[in-house]
Amino acid sequence: MAVGQEKAAVFQSILGNVWLLLAPALQIGIYFVLIVVIFKSGGEPRTTFMALSLGILHYSLLGNTATQCQPAIHGNASLLLQVRLEPFLLIWVGYLRALRKWFAALIVFYCLYAFFGPTPGVKILAYPLIGVFWAALCWSAGLWMAQLTVFVRDLERFVPIFLQLLMYSAPVIYPVSFYPDSWVMTVVAFNPVAAAFALFRWSLLGEPCPVEVCAASLVLWTAASLILAHQAYATLGRRFTKVI
Amino acid sequence: MRSEIQLDSVSIRFRMSYHQARSSQQWLRELSRRALSRWRPTMFHALSNISLCIREGEVVGVIGRNGCGKTTLLRTIAGIYQPDTGRVKVDGRVSALLSLGTAFNTLLSGRENIILGGLTLGLRLREIERKSQEIIAFAELGDFIDVPMRYYSSGMMSRLSFALVIAIEPDILLIDETLSVGDISFQNRSRSAMHTLLEQASLQMIVSHDLNTIRKVCTRVIWIESGCIAMDGTPTEVVDQYEECGGVMAGSPSVVERVHALSGGPLFSDPARS
Numbered sequence: 088m089a090v091g092q093e094k095a096a097v098f099q100s101i102l103g104n105v106w107l108l109l110a111p112a113l114q115i116g117i118y119f120v121l122i123v124v125i126f127k128s129g130g131e132p133r134t135t136f137m138a139l140s141l142g143i144l145h146y147s148l149l150g151n152t153a154t155q156c157q158p159a160i161h162g163n164a165s166l167l168l169q170v171r172l173e174p175f176l177l178i179w180v181g182y183l184r185a186l187r188k189w190f191a192a193l194i195v196f197y198c199l200y201a202f203f204g205p206t207p208g209v210k211i212l213a214y215p216l217i218g219v220f221w222a223a224l225c226w227s228a229g230l231w232m233a234q235l236t237v238f239v240r241d242l243e244r245f246v247p248i249f250l251q252l253l254m255y256s257a258p259v260i261y262p263v264s265f266y267p268d269s270w271v272m273t274v275v276a277f278n279p280v281a282a283a284f285a286l287f288r289w290s291l292l293g294e295p296c297p298v299e300v301c302a303a304s305l306v307l308w309t310a311a312s313l314i315l316a317h318q319a320y321a322t323l324g325r326r327f328t329k330v331i
Numbered sequence: 332m333r334s335e336i337q338l339d340s341v342s343i344r345f346r347m348s349y350h351q352a353r354s355s356q357q358w359l360r361e362l363s364r365r366a367l368s369r370w371r372p373t374m375f376h377a378l379s380n381i382s383l384c385i386r387e388g389e390v391v392g393v394i395g396r397n398g399c400g401k402t403t404l405l406r407t408i409a410g411i412y413q414p415d416t417g418r419v420k421v422d423g424r425v426s427a428l429l430s431l432g433t434a435f436n437t438l439l440s441g442r443e444n445i446i447l448g449g450l451t452l453g454l455r456l457r458e459i460e461r462k463s464q465e466i467i468a469f470a471e472l473g474d475f476i477d478v479p480m481r482y483y484s485s486g487m488m489s490r491l492s493f494a495l496v497i498a499i500e501p502d503i504l505l506i507d508e509t510l511s512v513g514d515i516s517f518q519n520r521s522r523s524a525m526h527t528l529l530e531q532a533s534l535q536m537i538v539s540h541d542l543n544t545i546r547k548v549c550t551r552v553i554w555i556e557s558g559c560i561a562m563d564g565t566p567t568e569v570v571d572q573y574e575e576c577g578g579v580m581a582g583s584p585s586v587v588e589r590v591h592a593l594s595g596g597p598l599f600s601d602p603a604r605s
Contacts, residue, residue, distance in 0.1 A: 329345055
């Protein structure tokens with residue numbers, strides 16, 4: 088189903104799947120021009136470029152998950168009313184599509200990292216684990232968004248704005264050191280996205296952060312969000328077809 | 332395994348999605364009522380306390396006016412709606428022909444949609460691959476099978492959809508008003524395929540307004556009225572009674588009247604009344 092939807096998504100597109108690589112590359116380009124060329128901020132261009140690439144390409148999973156998962160149930164209303172189909176499957180299909188885009192973005196990132204990134208230290212060993220928790224957190228977010236949007240359609244308007252706010256409130260395009268010292272602990276403890284990106288930067292770019300607090304925050308928030316999202320589905324799932 | 336459908340005191344209700352306010356003042360009043368938790372959603376009972384048992388070998392026709400709950404009943408049996416009260420027990424592989432073409436993606440080719448639609452309808456990939464030639468041949472699409480479905484006529488789309496559904500070989504078949512699709516030659520082929528399908532499936536439920544088909548095909552008929560079973564019996568007695576009543580039970584409000592009563596106002600203006 089995911090493959091079919093992906094094929095349909097590139098129908099009559101000239102560049103087709105090239106967009107998987109082109110879209111994140113263009114996004115990095117825009118932020119780079121904005122921060123380094125126009126505002127002349129961010130320090131050494133090469134380091135800033137690498138940090139921007141890391142932040143934007145990893146954050147793209149959350150954005151894509153929202154785009155694909157949010158309409159998964161109410162957008163397939165006619166299908167769900169004609170065929171007995173577990174709505175969970177449609178949300179999962181949306182997430183798989185988001186993951187596919189993310190993997191393409193990660194390929195771009197790893198190429199850039201190999202050419203422009205710092206020499207990796209032992210901290211890089213933690214990177215796959217951070218990636219897994221980040222992917223799990225995004226899945227739980229997608230599951231929440233798909234379910235809640237069935238009942239409150241306002242979320243379709245609100246989520247894109249919220250994702251932007253979330254991006255700017257987390258160290259996605261700026262380092263953790265931008266936060267005032269007294270804020271760091273509070274921000275990473277209460278914002279799992281901030282914790283995840285502080286850890287990404289720590290493991291790949293060697294930027295300092297309160298590792299223990301970030302790791303604890305990411306693990307706890309992800310576990311809580313996953314459990315609650317699946318429990319909510321178990322409770323709300325039987326009502327979806329009556330509401331859509 | 333013996334195919335059987337059993338419904339015990341099944342009720343389905345829907346929350347009315349529209350609010351009743353028609354002016355900004357009323358809207359503010361309703362909003363404040365909601366805020367004070369005095370507001371309770373208005374519920375619409377699509378099925379009320381339905382109990383029935385359908386056994387292997389039966390071909391059950393479901394009749395009734397538009398909006399009386401026939402499709403809701405089929406959707407409940409198909410597992411699309413979960414009952415609010417009561418219990419639904421279905422033994423056997425169910426296939427619901429509620430609408431043609433809903434599982435298709437019009438940007439993909441007919442061949443790709445056979446796989447997509449087959450998976451959605453619960454077939455395994457190996458099963459679809461084994462049956463795909465048979466499906467293509469039955470749908471009579473020729474070279475169009477590799478063309479995106481957006482270029483298909485509605486008849487072509489229906490033919491492919493119908494061909495896919497009859498390839499499922501279900502134990503329990505639920506059909507909702509989809510007996511006539513395509514042109515005359517395809518209708519003849521689909522009718523004979525449908526009869527084969529009806530013979531293959533050990534239990535069938537057919538929702539139709541075509542009382543002649545119901546008389547001919549069914550062994551039992553259920554008349555639904557305002558979400559309740561008005562009559563359950565042989566085709567002759569139920570259809571005769573239904574025709575005698577002109578399809579309307581005396582004293583039972585129409586669906587529009589029921590919704591009107593729930594909403595506390597007219598759903599749409601009637602120029603004849605004003």
